[in-house]
Amino acid sequence: MLDLKQDFFALFGLEPVFAINMERLEQAYLDIQGRVHPDRFAHLPDLEKRLSMQWATHANEAFRTLKSPLARGHYLLEMRGVDPAFDTNTAMSAEFLMEQMEWREALGEAQDAADEDALEDLARRIRHSSKTLVDELGRQLDVAGDLEGAADTVRRMKFLEKLQHEINDALTALES
């Protein structure tokens, strides 16, 4: 019997690997949401409404997790018994840390100068770096089975995501 504790890949009928077919994921999500969404149950008794909300919430959470490469990588690591430990494990290569510091400096300068173009440029560079990391994570998880390496990549991606958010906030702040 299906239950809310089954893994997200199984929910959508997918193999638990990093390189998933995004179209298949999206179609399976829409098919399931089409069956369980609260709008289908609005005229039914409270019991059915409650079940529907639980399932629709679960499907949204599963889709959100699998759609994002970072969240998907993190989730796969957890399934395989590895905790990337964002808070405690901050050991990174010197090279990555140097790059981080450069980007943080560039962000600070662009913010002080209210330079929209510089922020957009920085965002582009980070997007490019993220893409390289996504490819690396795929190799580590699906091909090499290098879980420690994958955990390191996930931590790096987390850094970049945070930076990306800060750039977006800075851009929004410039507009207001």
Next chain:
Amino acid sequence: MALLQISEPGMSTAPHQHRLAVGIDLGTTNSLVATVRNGVSLCLQDEDGKALLPSIVHYLPDGQIVVGRKAQATQAVDPRNTIISVKRFMGRGLKDVSHVETMPYDFVDTEGMVRLRTVQGVKSPVEVSAEILKELRLRAERSLGDELTGAVITVPAYFDDAQRQATKDAARLAGLNVLRLLNEPTAAAIAYGLENASEGVYAVYDLGGGTFDISILRLSRGVFEVVATSGDAALGGDDFDHRVFCWILDNAGISLPSDRDSRRMLMKAREVKERLSLDESAPVRMTLDSGDEIDLVIERQVLVDITRPLVEKTLRPLKKALRDAGLEASDVKGVVMVGGATRMPHVQQAIGEFFGQTPLTNLDPDTVVAIGAAMQANVLAGNRAAEEEWLLLDVIPLSLGIETMGGLVEKIIPRNSTIPTARAQDFTTFKDGQTAMSFHVVQGERELVADCRSLARFELRGIPPMVAGAARIRVTFQVDADGLLSVSAREVSTGVEARVEVKPSYGLADDEIADMLKAGFEHAQQDMERRALKEQQVEAERVIEATEQALAIDASLLDEAERTALDAAIAALRSAAQGQDSRAIKIQLEAFNRASNEFASRRMDKSIRQALAGHKIDEIRI
């Protein structure tokens, strides 16, 4: 000769009757009610053939309450007791409301939601809004000839939790069963998308009387997916009126008009603004109570100049929504214009320039939201066959979080999360033996609590005493399909469900609503009981009907003993529902829910399996 009834292919063949459901656009300036009749969504009119109901409520000294056009006609006579644009006060404190100084009301500055002192006593914006909704409910019941099963009420997409809850409370007070709170731009997208069979990325620019929304949606066959939404819950046509009002004051050399003159000048400002959408200039002529004469002419270009900052103010949320969606302006296939304020040519021009295309104005910007809401209400009431329904995926507009040390916000659910959604976060105790914790729930994007909206405070008691840092309190935020938040908390290591008491910052407590409901009935106690009985009977009927339909399809999911038990529960519920004892029905309903829980779960599982199975067949074909 009797004709055989043959249902169209794809039409529902379920043996239930058509359920009366309406969509209500509860607007700042005007409100509407619409319904689907013979497959067509249309606005219902009053006896004079008017669909728009001015959102104006007049409290008279003799206890009468006048709503709509009549209240509008006399608003300058008794401005203090004639409430306009009440939507701006929903879920808001006095300090949140702009232009208070030019409003003629007697505000009661209490903690929480602002109140107005009228000749009929102190009124909450929820009660004022309920009068508007009641008027629309009566109009619909007259027009459709029976009581309503339910209603979809629209709200600005950018409404926060307090404003949404206030709207739902108002609907309850008006005697409406709320099927769903639906975001206004999403309602417009449904009406537009179905009418034009649109596919691709669309933006809905909704500038109403008092609120501004921008939603980016991805439309594909049968799916309406909101990708991002943003806006300003206190920006609308009213602000344009106010700029014109100030221009009139300046140019007529008047500094402090009386309440009555003030209201009349505001009405004149609106009239002039609307005129300037058609003409290049408009006269401003009036004689004030003070005897002062005003005789001015305003050019369209003046309106454009004095309101330019307001139009530009709408571009910021627009850019933010696009960035959140990860899209560029050029990715947008069409821009749907909604709300009366989008009739202004300079608004259309600014938006056209931003997107590099002419905005879509072929639907009536005043009625499109109600039309879409009625279509959704028809689906939610179960009037369409499952295969004809569309799927609507909406989001929450603002992040939800909790206050942590130092007045900082820990975000728990980020903005633009698809609803329904739930997230949990663990907290721990600070002192040895600590048995209670207090939490402050906030909504907004800023890092400091002081810059976000306070939603509620709650206290957790009954935590088992442990050393500091040992307890693990898991706080779960659940946002339902109406975009409304509920919070639960429990101590994880011992499994103790701690008691939660929530105190809304800008909302009404449940007992306040109950008091207001009671006050609405003449013979309070008797009427309340009759209403409770009716509600229980309706729910019992609904449960029995739904279960019998389910059994007709899925009886094979139950073994013989389970089937016998369920049949017995149905019989017990049916006989209780024929009686007059609401408590007896309630007890049978609860017993029935326990008996049918397993059946409902199995049906849900079967449905999900079918969804995936259908999917796999598609793939084999490819």
